[in-house]
Amino acid sequence: MAASQLPSRAELAKWDQEDPLNWTRDEFEIPTIKACGGDGDGEAIYFCGNSLGLLNKRARQHLMEELDVWSTRTVTGHFQHPHNRPWKHVDAPLTPHLANLVGAQESEVAHTSTLTSNMHNLFTSFYKPTKERWKIVIEKGSFPSDWYAVHSHPKLHDAVLSPQQVDEAIIPLSPREGEDTIRTEDILRVLEENKDTIAIVWLPLIQYYTGQLFDIASISPKAKTIGALLGLDLAHGIGNVECKLNEWNVDFAVWCTYKYLNAGPAAIGGFYIRSGLDDHGRRLAGWWGNDAATRFQMSPEFSPTPGAKGYQHSCTPVLSSIPLLATLELIDKVGFDNMLQKSKKLTGTLEALLKSSRYYRPATSPKSGVVEDETVGFKIITPDAPFRGTQLSLSFLPENKGVMPAVFSRLIKKGLVGDERQPNVIRLSPVVLYNKFEEIGRAVKILEEALREEEEGQRLDKEVDYDMASKE
Template identity: 80%
Template sequence: MSGSKVPTIDDLIKLDQEDPLNWTRDEFEIPNIQACGGERDGEAIYFCGNSLGLLSKKARKHMIEELDVWSTSSVTGHFSHPHHRPWKHVDQPLTPHLAKLVGAKESEVAHSSTLTSNMHNLFTSFYRPTNKRWKIVIEKGSFPSDWYAVHSHPKLHEAVLSPQQIDEAIIGLEPREGEDTLRTEDILAVLEENKDTIAIVWLPLVQYYTGQLFDIASISPKVHSIGGLLGLDMAHGIGNVECRLNEWDVDFAVWCTYKYLNSGPAGIGGFYVKDGLDDGGRRLAGWWGNDSATRFQMLPQFNPTPGAKGYQHSCTPVLSSIPLLATLELIDTVGFDKMLKKQKSLTGTLETLLKSSKYYGRSSEEEVGFKILTPEYPYRGTQLSVSLLPENKGVMPRVFSRLVKNGLIGDERYPNVIRLSPVVLYNKFEEVGRAVMILEDALRAEEEGEVKERGEKDLDMASKD
């Protein structure tokens, strides 16, 4: 609804009634305001699915079933399972869903480990620096885990790289002065400038802090034209935005599943390896990467499973895979195209309401207000990152605390950003309207506090005069 008239609460309630996906909310357990730290009872407005997705009712049912199998059957549950989910093959029903969701072949997808561990695993195989081509491109504002992980790999190649090369191995992308997000043309310019030395370009599909969706379709051809590999962190992309890894010609990618795919706290990760990508014999082998047909023969020779699954190490964790399966089955029932259509409308409505606020766009150092860091559609998913102003007065923590007390659960990112993410599967248009009202109330309280504080200072100065 961005760019259209500002909807009323009655308009939003009508949108919910007409929404063909309004039934999916009942598939989830909605958090309670008091349990989240609020001051009253009732369902919270949960706009934090970009950090941790909600528990689905089907996932709860499946989890209890798995606990019962563990209780009654124990180790035999690996092979004989009353619900036809033998633990030995628990990843098998997940793979087709995941492949479809990321736009890849089933052979290119593995369900394993955690995002950063998978990132280290794939970098070990595919970052093979030479004296002429050794640099890694990454955004300076990347999630810390990516930043730390990328910096650790050049140091592992001291036999090939000089100390100076190791020091100069990382090329950090940053927005233009006065801007909050990266321009595609600036990324392409950096690639051209360093075209003879770049080994890997590592980008997020969706940037965690700003919510920017990168134009991978435009970036990928340039990466490959200069002889580099393209890797993606899809933590904030999978289940949120359209992913076309094959079409974009991405070389490798990693993701987590506890955000938009609702696998539970610290739930299992996954990764993608393009078919035919050469690892130069640098694979980190593990038992679960061995061919499943001979895995239990315990042979001394490692015979990797063809494709991405050959890079797995240990057996698949059941208790974080089962909640994921519940969400993947729900997405398949709903249709991801329909989810994307609702996402555009739901997040667009939030944008429209935020931009209609009197607090939007204030730039004075004396006025309480906010700006939106996240680009407009189509360069975003569900998340809008709201930057509280003035930046130098610690406004954000106080405003965020008021939001929680009044039942709006977002996500705080220091120093001054609150991330709000209305998720298609369980959030409503009416909640979007009430969320903006709660934010405005919190800003009004902050503004009144500022006015009172200035008045007290004026009185204090007058008394001294």
């Protein structure tokens, strides 16, 4: 976007007035600046939905309804429910919506447990290493929980694998030197180089730190060609970008629901298992995976529910599941395609205004990613559209000078809520359902104010250091 095309604050406000989705903001409870730890009055600019989504007003209503049912119906709420949500089937209104969002059949989706627990569940069933094919491909910069979980599984197969194989089981993917994101061509090259030994390729749909959207449509055929299974972490993808698990021929996937789906802190997650994927008898069974028609007969024989729901273990927690319904119904009403259109405009506008800032430091070359300017500023490490969702990750400069924590603290004080990721990144994510275009303009202004204060502070520190040195 050329400088002459950058929208003014008045134009951004006009975009909000004309936005056909502007009514959805009123569905959410917007936090105040003071409540978020800032100074000043009014609503905070909440650009942290990629970490924890805001409270949907109907989710509050649903929770209060469930507390009333607990209070009045007690145990009978499992079977008789005044709002037609019996607890024994609390996932029933959720899974059709979830299946649509991830591009799957309903029978391939289960709403249960939490992301890392679901990872362990699926890896136990589908990671079947042999002496010839035992390796797992994962990005080196993956979310720590994924990294820890994946590393734990080869050790469970020491009866099959030698100590050397256990040590060499993980193939880490890294960006090229001087770059921030991983090129698809490099992933394909690694798969080809290790084609006879890879058992599972495990990737995020969106990388949590950089915000990179991986090109799964290009990676999946290669994984299948070499005979490997493909698994995805959709934590930052579901409700944010288009997911096409069936079309991409993904084998299994996991997700959480507290980010773009606004289900609340540590809310129940879910998983996908491709129809026809054979676990060869390695399923971890639990009574909630037993056929729902016979589950309460308490039979000693396990009769699994067909599809993904047969991999569930314990009964579904009601109070950490039911808030999800509000956002899923809202998305269905809005239309996810309409959300994607607004998402591209919101994030594109944020990107354009950030790049117009005097503190923006573009890379010296498109390939190297090296920034030579050592003055206070930032670079954007998230790829350009279409290889991203709503998140833009800003890396602050100079590196190793404490710029990021200082700037982040100032942003919070001024009412802009993003989140910090060590060592140098602040993630900003305007969310379609409750953020406005006008907030984009104010957010960039707040960021520039914070950087100007940091710049001035560093200049004064240098003057003090110079004066002290001259006196010595």
